[in-house]
Amino acid sequence: MKKLLIANWKMQLTHNEACTWLETELPSVLETLSHTEHELVICPSYTMLPYATSLYEDLAWGAQDCGFEEKGSYTGDISVLSLKDLGITYTLVGHSERRHYHAESDELISLKASLLLKHTIHPVVCIGETLGQIHTRRSIIQEQLAQILPLYHEHDRGIIAYEPVWAIGTGIVPSHEELADVLSIIREIMGNATYLLLYGGSVQETQAKLLSPLVDGFLIGASSLRSEELKKIILSC
Numbered sequence: 001m002k003k004l005l006i007a008n009w010k011m012q013l014t015h016n017e018a019c020t021w022l023e024t025e026l027p028s029v030l031e032t033l034s035h036t037e038h039e040l041v042i043c044p045s046y047t048m049l050p051y052a053t054s055l056y057e058d059l060a061w062g063a064q065d066c067g068f069e070e071k072g073s074y075t076g077d078i079s080v081l082s083l084k085d086l087g088i089t090y091t092l093v094g095h096s097e098r099r100h101y102h103a104e105s106d107e108l109i110s111l112k113a114s115l116l117l118k119h120t121i122h123p124v125v126c127i128g129e130t131l132g133q134i135h136t137r138r139s140i141i142q143e144q145l146a147q148i149l150p151l152y153h154e155h156d157r158g159i160i161a162y163e164p165v166w167a168i169g170t171g172i173v174p175s176h177e178e179l180a181d182v183l184s185i186i187r188e189i190m191g192n193a194t195y196l197l198l199y200g201g202s203v204q205e206t207q208a209k210l211l212s213p214l215v216d217g218f219l220i221g222a223s224s225l226r227s228e229e230l231k232k233i234i235l236s237c
């Protein structure tokens with residue numbers, strides 16, 4: 001079944017390293033991808049996007065974040081309009097690293113998601129609890145989705161990535177049963193909205209195989225930069 005696989009490169013590579021990766025690793029990844037129905041989206045650093053989008057126009061490209069206004073005095077922010085100009089079709093918002101290091105609130109995240117929807121870019125809204133919030137997971141998720149809910153009822157191009165913070169970069173992944181449980185909470189909260197639901201957090205081949213029947217795809221961090229691992233993930237879901 002067709003899955004959406006989103007590679008989150010974070011700030012792991014310099015510009016030159018990322019260029020080398022695209023030139024040397026990506027062709028074989030695309031070859032593997034061509035044997036499947038899956039869609040691959042790569043989210044490199046902003047600085048990489050003009051080059052990346054000109055290099056492989058057939059591939060979908062994503063940004064890791066965006067500004068919450070279209071234009072104006074927002075030093076350091078990148079406008080959704082610029083992303084649109086470059087042909088970006090997906091953008092992550094509310095990643096736990098943005099929530100943690102940049103104190104991004106649910107309100108700010110929903111402003112970004114709304115702007116992306118307005119400009120027909122798929123927002124990938126990341127949600128998930130920390131280890132300390134596991135027992136209050138339902139209310140945390142409910143809070144994170146409260147302002148996304150009306151947007152996703154209005155538009156049908158939204159994406160939710162459930163990424164428990166305790167699973168990101170740790171090698172620890174929720175069990176099939178635990179993930180099924182959380183996903184049903186998310187689906188219950190979202191009601192009859194139309195959206196794709198992804199899982200993210202330490203995704204590797206084994207987890208992809210096990211968890212793929214539960215989700216519409218994966219948000220992949222570290223494994224997305226190891227091309228052999230990425231190919232295995234592509235083939236296993």
Ligand code: PGA
Pocket residue numbers: 008163167168169170200201202203219220221222223
């Ligand atoms: P990870 O990162 O796959 O390295 O755990 C996922 C993410 O943070 O999106």
